Amino acid sequence: MRWDSLFGDMEAQFFADRTLAREAEVAERARVEVAQFELADRLRGALGREVSITLNNGSKEAGSLGRVGADWLVLNTATRQWLIPLHSVSYFENLGRLARKPVNGPALVFPLASALRGLARERQSVEVHVAAGAAGRVLSGVIDRVGKDFLEIAVTGGEARRATAVTAVATVAFRSLLGVRSASRREY
Template identity: 40%
Template sequence: MRWDALFRDMEAQLAAAAGLAAESEISDRVRMELRGISLQDRLRSQNGKELLLDLGTAGVLRGILRHVGEGWVVLEQDRGAALAVLSHVVAIRGMDRFASRPAGQVRLGVTSALRSIARDRSAVLIRSAGAAAESALHGTIDRVGSDFLELAVVPSDQPRRSTNVTGVYVLPTATVAALLSQQNGWP
């Protein structure tokens, strides 16, 4: 019958409209949820993935994501580890589309991480934001203030001894783009 076709067509149109409305509502909800997700939330869900962090003129870091702090991440590399300050990251490659909500844990800030590295007396290579990766400074962190660190510069092939210190730099922590640790020689 002619009316059967008419009613089937109307039902199909209503079903399509309802489907579009549902899709639109889902898209709106996804956009609303994304608004509350930070880069750190995205990074927390990437733990164990190999990422490439572009630090602009300070170079590129590649490694396995092992830790996400408040404004910083640690990548495990072949020759050690690298701490990157997120405010100096230009782009990240290798992430999937998932994100984790904050777990309510206390997240350490970058100065807390730097103090821990200073206590450990680890030899580090510091790349500064806006400076070429080749101009990185090698040494040990002697002290960390609220917004600065003191780096005793030492040649990369020598241990930290007062006789080997070639200078002491005071670096604002806001200019530190990355710290690299050493395992088997410097990259």
């Protein structure tokens, strides 16, 4: 009968409209959820993954993402480890699609200054990479002190921290800090 066909078409159109509305709602909810993520959430979703990082000075590093703090990350390269402030990164490649909100814990209250204080406490030799001109600058030595928005490094040229080995004490503002690299295979 013609009415059966008419009502069948109306039902199909009704269900198609409902499906489209549901898909639009799901897509909108996904957009709203993604809008709530911060960069650190995206990085937590890529922990352990091989990524490439391009720093603000144009240099590129590749390795596995080891840790993510409130405003920093640790990148494990083949030979060394990097502690990199998030503000020093221009862009990331190969993060994947995951994002993870932090669980309540130290990452929420563990800012860059705290991570750097840990390195200062350990008295490890490090290379502090600083944005200074096009190429930047590398200061080799030991982090002596860390303030709220700066660090002081005893520049030793890669030698052990002894008074006779210190050639200068450099104060580096966090805003110009590109990263801190382990001077050897020692881990952070």
